Amino acid sequence: MTQALLGGLATGSVYALLGLGIVLVFSVSRNVNLAQGEFYVYGALIASTLVGLGLPILVAAVIAVVAVAVIAAVLQVVVVARMESAPHATQLLGSIGIALMMAGVARMLWDTDERSLPGLFDRDEPFDIWGLSITPQTIVLFTALAVTCALLWFLLTRTMLGAQMSAVAALSSRAGLLGIRTNSVARLTYAVAGGVGALAGIVVTPLVFVSYHAGLGLTISGFIAAAFGGLRSVRGAVAGGLLLGVLEATAVHVGQSTMKTPLALALLIVVLLVRSESEASGRRWRTLRLWRARRTAVPRLHAVAGRARPLASAGRRGRFAALAVIAAFGLAGPHLLAPYWLSVWTFVGVLVVVGVGLDLLLGYTGQLSLGQTTFMGASAYLVALAAKWWDASPLLAVAVAMAGSVAMAGLVGAVVLRLRGYFFTLATLAVAMGLEALADGLPEQLGGPSGLPVLTTLGIGPFALDTPEKLFAATWLTAALGMAIAARLVRSRFGYAMRTVGHDEALAAAVGASPFSIKLRVFCLSAAYAAAAGVLTAHSYLSVSPSVLGFLGGIDAILGLLLGGLGTVFGAALGIPLVRLLPEAGESVASYQLVIQGFAIVAIVLLMPRGLMGGLRSVLQSLRRRGDADATPQSPEAAAPGHLSVSAAAAPAEVPARDPRTEPRLRLTASGVEVRFGGIVALSGVDLEVAPGLITGLIGPNGAGKSTLLAVLAGSRRPTSGTVRLGERDLTGIGAGTCARLGIARAFQLPRIPPHMTVLEVAMLGTFRRGRGGILRSWWRGQRELAAMEATACEQLRRVGIAHLARAEASTLSTSDQKLLEVARALASAPEVLLLDEPAGGLFEDDLPRLAQLLRGLAEEGLAVVLVEHDMSLVMEVSDRIVVLNEGCVIADGPADVVRLSPEVIDAYLGV
Numbered sequence: 052m053t054q055a056l057l058g059g060l061a062t063g064s065v066y067a068l069l070g071l072g073i074v075l076v077f078s079v080s081r082n083v084n085l086a087q088g089e090f091y092v093y094g095a096l097i098a099s100t101l102v103g104l105g106l107p108i109l110v111a112a113v114i115a116v117v118a119v120a121v122i123a124a125v126l127q128v129v130v131v132a133r134m135e136s137a138p139h140a141t142q143l144l145g146s147i148g149i150a151l152m153m154a155g156v157a158r159m160l161w162d163t164d165e166r167s168l169p170g171l172f173d174r175d176e177p178f179d180i181w182g183l184s185i186t187p188q189t190i191v192l193f194t195a196l197a198v199t200c201a202l203l204w205f206l207l208t209r210t211m212l213g214a215q216m217s218a219v220a221a222l223s224s225r226a227g228l229l230g231i232r233t234n235s236v237a238r239l240t241y242a243v244a245g246g247v248g249a250l251a252g253i254v255v256t257p258l259v260f261v262s263y264h265a266g267l268g269l270t271i272s273g274f275i276a277a278a279f280g281g282l283r284s285v286r287g288a289v290a291g292g293l294l295l296g297v298l299e300a301t302a303v304h305v306g307q308s309t310m311k312t313p314l315a316l317a318l319l320i321v322v323l324l325v326r327s328e329s330e331a332s333g334r335r336w337r338t339l340r341l342w343r344a345r346r347t348a349v350p351r352l353h354a355v356a357g358r359a360r361p362l363a364s365a366g367r368r369g370r371f372a373a374l375a376v377i378a379a380f381g382l383a384g385p386h387l388l389a390p391y392w393l394s395v396w397t398f399v400g401v402l403v404v405v406g407v408g409l410d411l412l413l414g415y416t417g418q419l420s421l422g423q424t425t426f427m428g429a430s431a432y433l434v435a436l437a438a439k440w441w442d443a444s445p446l447l448a449v450a451v452a453m454a455g456s457v458a459m460a461g462l463v464g465a466v467v468l469r470l471r472g473y474f475f476t477l478a479t480l481a482v483a484m485g486l487e488a489l490a491d492g493l494p495e496q497l498g499g500p501s502g503l504p505v506l507t508t509l510g511i512g513p514f515a516l517d518t519p520e521k522l523f524a525a526t527w528l529t530a531a532l533g534m535a536i537a538a539r540l541v542r543s544r545f546g547y548a549m550r551t552v553g554h555d556e557a558l559a560a561a562v563g564a565s566p567f568s569i570k571l572r573v574f575c576l577s578a579a580y581a582a583a584a585g586v587l588t589a590h591s592y593l594s595v596s597p598s599v600l601g602f603l604g605g606i607d608a609i610l611g612l613l614l615g616g617l618g619t620v621f622g623a624a625l626g627i628p629l630v631r632l633l634p635e636a637g638e639s640v641a642s643y644q645l646v647i648q649g650f651a652i653v654a655i656v657l658l659m660p661r662g663l664m665g666g667l668r669s670v671l672q673s674l675r676r677r678g679d680a681d682a683t684p685q686s687p688e689a690a691a692p693g694h695l696s697v698s699a700a701a702a703p704a705e706v707p708a709r710d711p712r713t714e715p716r717l718r719l720t721a722s723g724v725e726v727r728f729g730g731i732v733a734l735s736g737v738d739l740e741v742a743p744g745l746i747t748g749l750i751g752p753n754g755a756g757k758s759t760l761l762a763v764l765a766g767s768r769r770p771t772s773g774t775v776r777l778g779e780r781d782l783t784g785i786g787a788g789t790c791a792r793l794g795i796a797r798a799f800q801l802p803r804i805p806p807h808m809t810v811l812e813v814a815m816l817g818t819f820r821r822g823r824g825g826i827l828r829s830w831w832r833g834q835r836e837l838a839a840m841e842a843t844a845c846e847q848l849r850r851v852g853i854a855h856l857a858r859a860e861a862s863t864l865s866t867s868d869q870k871l872l873e874v875a876r877a878l879a880s881a882p883e884v885l886l887l888d889e890p891a892g893g894l895f896e897d898d899l900p901r902l903a904q905l906l907r908g909l910a911e912e913g914l915a916v917v918l919v920e921h922d923m924s925l926v927m928e929v930s931d932r933i934v935v936l937n938e939g940c941v942i943a944d945g946p947a948d949v950v951r952l953s954p955e956v957i958d959a960y961l962g963v
């Protein structure tokens with residue numbers, strides 16, 4: 052056992068070295084470098100080539116380390132630095148692209164050969180130390196780890212570069228304000244990480260062969276090590292690496308070598324959940340339940356639009372045409388394609404089905420899952436097992452497979468969706484790799500590496516899909532159906548919430564959506580697409596093997612989706628055939644597949660983030676705009692504020708501001724609220740009462756705590772102590788989503804506008820709390836609900852005076868109009884309480900009187916308004932009562948005329 056542990060520590064030293072590289076890069080650039088394992092591979096392969104040319108190992112090692120450091124720095128400049136401001140998912144995709152590209156180039160340069168290196172010592176025989184046998188190379192390994200740690204300690208604590216790295220790690224790009232050249236620091240950090248990775252490869256390769264494809268597995272092990280210290284601790288990475296090595300060695304020692312990888316990956320998920328605890332929220336489940344409990348009390352949208360077609364369904368003809376083409380291809384394909392191409396296109400269709408589901412999850416909801424193939428594989432295995440174990444009928448087997456995979460997605464999602472960004476993606480990768488290893492290691496139950504046969508035929512009687520032609524047609528019709536469902540979903544109440552979650556979870560919560568619940572439901576839905584693809588795969592190949600479960604199988608779907616266009620529904624059908632048919636161009640192209648994939652991912656991420664469909668859509672939109680401009684000369688009426696040139700569907704929508712059944716209006720009260728940020732006391736003992744029908748002005752100098760108090764009232768910040776109530780209901784700590792559902796609407800100081808949404812769509816987000824539509828209702832009466840949402844949104848846009856901009860892309864609006872849009876969005880929820888954070892800041896002079904008039908009108912309707920504002924004339928004009936905050940405490944509270952004359956207020960704020 053002790054000998055086994057020693058072996059584990061040796062392996063763990065390698066993981067620790069890899070983890071150190073990941074920690075360095077993450078600390079300085081917040082980027083998870085998935086190419087760290089490739090640095091290891093390149094170090095070993097370059098050194099082995101140099102040794103082959105006759106150089107001594109030591110010289111070869113130094114040259115290899117420097118070469119890899121240079122490669123890493125170049126990659127940082129050419130790719131990583133350009134993705135700096137992109138979302139996490141894009142950065143991770145870029146990182147996967149770099150890893151694939153490096154693996155592909157390694158294959159071109161070194162072929163598929165396994166290479167080795169000579170040890171640093173001539174001696175091969177192990178030393179005998181206290182009864183343990185230790186090889187000289189193992190000693191080299193331990194020494195390499197110790198020396199690297201010592202050098203890193205010196206670098207980080209004793210050099211100017213180390214100080215600069217620490218500053219960038221703490222302050223990100225703001226370190227530039229201290230005169231630090233953040234780009235150079237990031238480049239040098241990548242170089243150091245590259246060198247450390249190469250060193251790991253060089254010291255291990257005398258013990259274990261290396262070849263071009265070893266990188267990803269090594270990166271994962273390094274990541275597990277790094278995750279132990281929360282990706283930022285050198286000591287944590289060393290401890291994590293050694294522990295992982297010992298764990299794997301123990302599994303092998305007790306005869307469970309097949310469990311080695313699944314165990315390591317399960318450990319990763321546990322570590323991620325524990326280490327990134329702050330990312331997850333234990334409250335989310337409670338939020339989900341509360342939402343259901345309160346449904347009946349929320350004023351509903353009136354279905355005023357009848358059967359009218361909602362404006363947001365514009366472009367419907369184009370979608371129908373695309374669906375018709377895909378369905379026609381499914382029906383005509385068998386008559387047009389030769390048998391070989393029929394099978395190739397069937398698999399393309401299967402990937403398109405996976406891709407459409409992934410688009411919902413990644414393109415719309417912003418969650419990059421590398422585990423879609425997990426559910427595809429699980430469903431294929433379940434089809435085979437249902438027939439084998441229970442002799443189930445083919446349709447029952449399919450039902451079991453679909454239901455089982457979606458249930459599994461529910462369980463996996465409930466755990467991994469507690470993580471965000473990189474952590475979520477890596478957890479899905481761990482699930483995919485763990486299950487693949489598990490299937491591989493269970494020969495009796497799952498057939499081991501050779502898998503299981505699929506003995507059933509899909510369908511029954513005359514509808515049995517027993518020929519390749521029928522399977523082809525079924526696959527493409529499934530793809531068309533999947534796209535029809537997705538196209539309808541993304542233009543529904545639920546779809547808008549999904550899109551908002553993908554860009555801004557805080558905004559989603561502010562309109563009453565529960566980001567966790569939405570992500571979980573989309574995760575399960577996208578797993579249902581993958582499961583359907585699994586059923587089709589199982590019946591096409593008549594067998595299923597562990598490789599279906601592995602994440603690499605899904606790379607084509609991700610790449611095709613990127614190429615076709617994320618967030619476009621039809622992008623998968625455009626991009627995946629291009630990607631999948633590439634290897635068919637000939638043997639020579641097939642051997643370059645990895646490198647082409649890698650380059651393609653990097654190129655698309657950098658140059659064409661919206662893919663082919665995005666490009667096509669922009670061209671069509673600009674053509675349509677030009678056509679509109681030519682066809683309809685602008686009448687003065689159309690250009691006038693307040694006029695809305697939308698279809699009759701949305702026009703005469705008199706949606707009552709609130710439901711008369713919920714009388715009387717509720718009072719919002721805060722008692723003894725204290726908020727601390729570490730040592731800073733932002734609020735201390737604040738009492739506030741916000742009464743219906745009154746405007747409560749909240750003023751105070753910068754940093755007084757106004758925005759913090761608004762965040763506490765909106766539920767997005769939990770007070771350190773004190774309570775907030777709406778009527779009798781305690782809101783303390785229940786979260787922004789629940790508060791929004793209970794009727795507290797908030798307009799943010801800096802407008803929160805999701806990209807690629809029109810003004811009308813942004814205003815429609817506000818209506819979320821008043822609707823019911825989930826995934827199923829997007830088909831069932833979803834369009835009616837959408838029309839009602841539009842009608843309500845139009846009404847509020849008209850009210851704030853920007854109805855004429857309804858069709859414009861919201862992000863292109865002036866700050867003034869975006870501020871008004873914030874107010875319209877908040878009003879569309881028919882709130883009990885309206886919280887406005889500096890609505891006049893950035894507003895055009897001309898709009899101020901209209902804002903004042905609007906606020907007075909709202910108060911007269913009985914709404915409770917809290918107005919945080921620096922524009923004193925507006926506050927004094929409209930407020931019924933003014934509360935003055937200074938250094939987190941209320942220093943005055945009363946009618947405007949009294950507060951204006953208070954000496955304390957004059958001294959602290961008004962200054963006159």
Ligand SMILES: Nc1ncnc2c1ncn2[C@@H]1O[C@H](COP(=O)(O)OP(=O)(O)OP(=O)(O)O)[C@@H](O)[C@H]1O
Nearest residue numbers: 728731732733751752753754755756757758759760
């Ligand atoms: N997330 C945070 N972390 C640490 N300190 C914070 C945080 N948010 C606010 N603070 C501190 O709390 C105090 C109150 O800030 P807050 O933004 O609420 O003031 P404010 O009155 O809204 O100011 P302004 O008028 O400039 O918007 C300030 O000292 C601020 O620096």
